Amino acid sequence: MGWLRALRDTTRSGMTVERARLEPLVALRSAFGLALVIAFGLLLLGPAAAASSAFGAFMAAVATFQKSWRPRPVLALAAGLTLSFSTFVGYLVGSSLTVLFLALLAVWTFASGLMWAAGPTAGMIASGNVAIMLVTVTLPTSVPQAAVHAAMIAAGGVVQALLIVLFPVRRWGAQRDALADALAAEADYARRLRHDPVAPFDPEPLMRARAAATVTRGQARRRPAELQGARGLAERVRPVLASLADPAVGAPAEGPARDRVRELLAASGSVLDAAARAIRHGEPVRLPAPALAVLNAPDTAELLQGAPLRAARRLAALLDDVLETAAPRSGRTADPGSSMLRPTLLAMVPEVLRAVRAELRPGSPVLRHAVRVTAVACAGYLIGHALPLGHAYWAPMTSVMVMRPDFSQTYSRAVARFGGTLVGVAAASAVVQLAHPGTYLSGLLAVVSAGLMYVLMRTGYAVTQVFVSAYVVFLLGMGGADLDQTVPDRVALTLVGGVLAMLGYALYPAWETPRLRTRLADWVAADGRYAAAVLGQYADPAGARRADVREALLAARAARIAWQDALERAAGEPVRHRGLSRAAADGAGEALAALGRGAMLLEAHLPDRAHEPVPGAAQLAEALRTATEAAAKAVRERRVPEWGGVRSLLATWEAPETGVLRGAAEQLLDSLEEVSAALRP
Template structure:
């Protein structure tokens, strides 16, 4: 057993070290950003975008009011960009709520149009508010973006009067996109949620197929992402219709019973050899049953389990199969594993409170306000025609949840240049009038198709659309091309200097603290997984729920840390090189959590539980590691844990080896 554990620890060392060797150096960010991602074309979104942006232009020309049609199409453009959710209820929020903030923004912008320094002050204040509310969540982020974008447009373009015309027309465009989006709701209202639950089972089957091999870690991360997405979709609907929709309750029960299978996967992987193919095949059959809504008596053809991990999988599959195939929801299985969501008003109050008290929220708001203030002051002092594009560029580049500011600034410049080539051909060769309608349909269809390929491609697709709409509002024609390129470069330069170089956030405040929090959460998870056994059945259920909540919270946090690391890797030194140095520790913490889950499964299926001293020692080593991550600037500054001698036959032996490996990754010269 001890030899097996040492070999497993050696493999743990080698895998992250390979990841360290393959970690992209900062200069590779440009090639990565310009390489199209392998994503399928969303044909439904392509068709919606073509209709949503071209139909208002046709109506505008028919009524001899092309400016009105252009404004409706501009509102539709924001709706197309914001339509990123899967579930229909979330799509309503993602489109409708930002349209309200966009209407407020264009109203404020219109009121200060032509007022010089008053406009500068107003847009700077709006930028502060926009930046702060962007930290609340996805819908708030899009709302903050649209608030500022429309305020900039209103303050920079002569829009139709009276003051309420522009917000009304822009909102009409966004609501037109929403109406097109909801056309499929009667036919496939629950399809996104059902597909997400089925995708969780398929991702689990992929992870089980890779168990014991080198591809497991990546598939386990994909499983975590699909599980989180499925819970978000199903619970988003449950907050409104829980208890009144049998189909929704059944989907929640199907999602809940996948949790024991997810817990058994790490135990299967740590055996070090592949599982019998019958196990992943059975999970794939459950995925098909979920997707097709099948009912009846399930038939499981599973081999006789030979190990504790296989016994855990066998028990979990036999528990899940009846629930998946059951036509009526089982009342005792409908509660999710994270607790009932708080009421919408309660969550809104918490979000506003957290935003107002968050240093990160104020920091981003002030950074965005500074850049917008500089951009507006510059164009007020220097006669730059139709210079609202400078502030628009700054706003898009400085979105913190869209990626690295450094890479986005350069990729936006590249994408804008590519889009201007297309716009130049359109403005030079296509006569203004009815020909704009089919041209707009083609250009609009490219937006969702190119957005799936990467940020530079999205920028290249959006640029000619905005320029064509701008030409319908100010009639500059081909003369728009050169000023827009200059304005984009000025905006990117402002974002790089005032929004990036002047804000040298330390690694500790941006990534290190989040990584340290994840390590602390891993310590708490070990304590919860192997704490004192409750004396009552209710206590056992509560302890298991707390353990599940802790595990999912860790994986969510690590997913966010991983995303932040990926952004930092695309930045120049020192941020990029520092992120590369710490990157293997993220993988190490994930492996510690996996090993802890596997140990808990083994105890559930007959292994002797560990002693409290061993649990306390592992937790202490993890907390020491977390404290070191918070204070050390580089991994080699971390202090190693004290030497301890434990029983290699203990169920926690793999966890101890993973914790030692984590310290080894952080302190390579001591490993």
Template sequence: MRGSLAIEAARPQWLAGLRAATAMTVPLIVGWVARRPELIWAGLGGWLTMLSDPGGPYPTRASAMGTFALMGAAATLAGGLAGLTPWAAIPALFAFAMICSLIRVHGDTAATIGVLALTMFCITEGSPAHLADSLVRAGMFVAGSFFAILLAVAVWPFRPYHPVRAAVAASWMAVGDLAAAAAKVASSPADAAAWESLVPLRRRARDALEDAREALAVARAGRHGETGRGLQLLVLYEILELLLGDLAALLEALRARAERHEPLPPRAGEALVEISRALEAIAEALVEEGSYALAAPRLEASGDSALLFSRVEGEIRQAVESVQALRSGGAGPSPPGALSFPEEAPSLRDAFAKASTELRHALRVALVATLAQFLATALRLERSYWVTVTVVLVLQPHAIATVRRALQRAGGTVIGGLIAALIARHVREPLALGAMLFGLAWIAVSVRRINYALFAALVTPVFVLLAETNAGGGHLTRIRILDTLLGGTLALVGAIALWPTRDLERMPALIAAVLRADRAYLDAVLHGKGPAEAVAARRRVGLATANAEAALQRLIAEAMPPARIEPLMALVAYGRRLSASITALGAAPPSSEYAARLEGILDALADAAQSGAPPPPVPPLDDLPAPEPAQRLARQLRVVQSALARLG
């Protein structure tokens, strides 16, 4: 319940909401004025196509929205025809649900397109039409979709590199936020909880870097030559990859000193504040016009952190030169060589692998949606597609996420139904009603990423009132609420009964993946394999840790016993801390014998995590001299060994 009421730390997307509301209401207004009720399908096409907009570079957006336009048109045609015969409707829904759910393997954008296309299939199957009418619907849907694409990509200023600059700037700002928070922690370094509060910020910085990486890849795809601006944006991305690793290593060194009750280097907090200001100035200079006083800070430190401060200072200085070249159009620094080769994208073949989460989810959606359609038909429910649409929108790959979405959908629909009833009673003028629906649609899309319950509460009146206008009655509010409750209940039962994903069983493999990624990163750093391979290895550590953290958060939400959760929390936390200590080894490498022992320990711990066997004891390393980063890594490996022993 607490999770369903949570407000995500995101800003309202007012421009996206305005575009979505415009794409929906313009066809509806034209249809009302011209007395062409079939234009409601163009409005629905515009609305759903706007929801499929993933944001980012224009080619990415146009490709995703165009793909949905074609899939949505096919769903409109196929659903309308399949619904004519009840015995054809059931297997057709099952097949289409499987296809739309399996494409989730291609990522979040593909998952969104699949859900929206399946939603369209459910709507038209619930309101069947013969071939001629279905073709008209599909044509109207495509027209509305391409009107939405025109609004999203062409009407607003078309600047090919602006989304890339925004993505790169956001990544610099995210790392700047991490440095600013670290500066506050440095003022009270003995507080362990304060150091832990930096973990979400570091994860957010990694996510922002992944967005920038994807934006750069799309912008550069198919280009035969690199433009000067494109090159400097690439340079800034690569510099930040290196800087984030060095900053994480620096923070880990400071934290280790605090844990040993040693004082931090003088002016460490002030230096972090200067780093934060420099990073934020770089981010602002990337996207804002005007003059900026860009300069690298002068950082002074001593001990094992001195070299890390020096590396961060040098990376900021190189970034300042790159930003100045980007703004002036002159020549800037050359890339530091930290960009790795693109990794192979997942394919549908991966979805059919043994114990595939995507395959189980696809079967779950297909079976529950088919059951919902069968029950709605048997019970002769009016607007029966509201039941199947609720199932499609509520069911998530993980049970705890389904419970949260069901509560949000049901609660939002009830509140939205009450709002619709009040509007229907007190607003009679069509112009005022249209303006109110436009405003609700605008706000709904704007806050969609903040809280889904709020989105459902705002969007329910829009579609209930549109449906009641076409139906000529005021009885559909109650039907919408009852259908939503039935669909939500079926989705909850399906999530719990059909192949529920058990994160507790998956955690050993996820922890092993983190440790093996740390081991690969250690190999890249110790053997000097170059910036590209080292950055790629550290990136894989971040992605593996993010997967483990997501599963851990779901376990915590399920109120698992603390004795099972505590060692998992330690393993996930230290999986990330290991990578920071490994980064520091690049500045102070140990002897080859000491390095070989560290590699052997990590291999043994990863094997133990994968097999569930008791981990072997960490052999003593005190007989060999080693720099502080290597000793710190050895201490952290002992913590990992202890947590694995408690987990077993």
């Protein structure tokens, strides 16, 4: 993709308005908290302090809208308290000498850039705090006033956190949606298997549900019963569905047995959909009677034999468990000891430091982002002071807010911020010129603008920037700023900051395209370890650790998602593929997805502890592990992987249960060969 097309695509992406589910009650609560803070600030401390506290409440509310499984009050407190600290330190340094403040800005911005190593939520909060700090340090006029402003900013975060606790909206709503989406994805998968027995399945909904199920100790004690076990059952249902549908290990491709399999798959989709609806809305399960009749039909034993019959019976039992678990208020209580626990924020500090240290290496995208955003912010601050416009902080503020570690987001956000700022400032300016609002009316207009932004936050960055710009104009007007001077300065410096952000990425990029082969190699190795772990269970049913298979599966899923994300980011970059064409990437990805699916079919029929070891399974597992590790190295070195060792071993392998083991093992080899075929010039 060339630069012109990349710019056109990112511009279109930045200005796109998306259809999204709105959360008006959550937005109303956030706007009410902002109004409380502004009102008390105006009554007790005056317009300037009210503006500071409003920024704290504003950023605290924005943090609660981020995609994070942390408790929302914790996010609000973290955003408010860190902004309070940044503001106070920034004023102490900035009030004495501009050079010192520039040094502080460099340190603060570099640290915020590194926080992307801890995740997008941490990176967003850190970037927002730096951007808002550039505004809030200009409001106080003395050290005592700076302390008061910092305290008011912290109070804004506390108020938003308290409102979330006192007026919860749809408790556990995000976790309910994540689990319901996972069950709905399984239902769709079951229906697709009716027509395509080897249909692909994207594990992202299951991974998202797993992340949502990781809770703090306090959350584990309060978690509803219906959110405790359904995810694990969904994980177990998926391989059973695949093994029932696949002709290699399940029913024949045609005939009465295949017809019954199609009926079972359709019934499974109906049951899973019913469980998803019940969990999403917290209501009783509406049992689909015809579907249950099909799952429990007595003539299934006459139509299916062997492995397909075992899969059908296991599927019926698992779906019964899903329906029972999805029933709300079942009376079960959460056992914190059996939950996947998330560390507290204080306990995460060592983990964050380790993640940051891991990125302090040449070639790290996070490190390059930190260096890039630091240079751009400092350059914007200096340019803003050099231009005869005033309000120098708007250029670096824009740069910090729009810059992200990847190309597409940085460029699309830069375009969206300028377009949104232009519209928002024009609209707010018109209101100011026509109505001449006083202090209290300006505060009310700021609250209304912020409330509209909260409502429409998920519709696109350009839309939110319209109301953010209006909010800042009204809030600064409430604090006594000269709006006639603010409006043109803000538009001009926003353009400067956006252009600097785009130039910064172009001059010091962190392209994903050259790293595609590394991502693909990681997925090859992870899939190989997963398949080898499954075969290891057949080699030693009594002594093998079941947890090894689960850990290998999670690692393979993570590698697959990392590859898909990298491929999506690379698709929008103006960079040549450098040895991995889009067709080769797509073909290799499909082959590796099939490899993981073959391993999953073997996992669906794992022998019990009393089963005799399968001769040759250990040798095949070791050959597969060795071959995929060598293949990963070959992919990184731009060579085509070879699978001669696995092919020769499988040709002489005599498995007693040839129906399942032989069919799935041959699928594994076919997938490996397809990987090589996709990468062959």
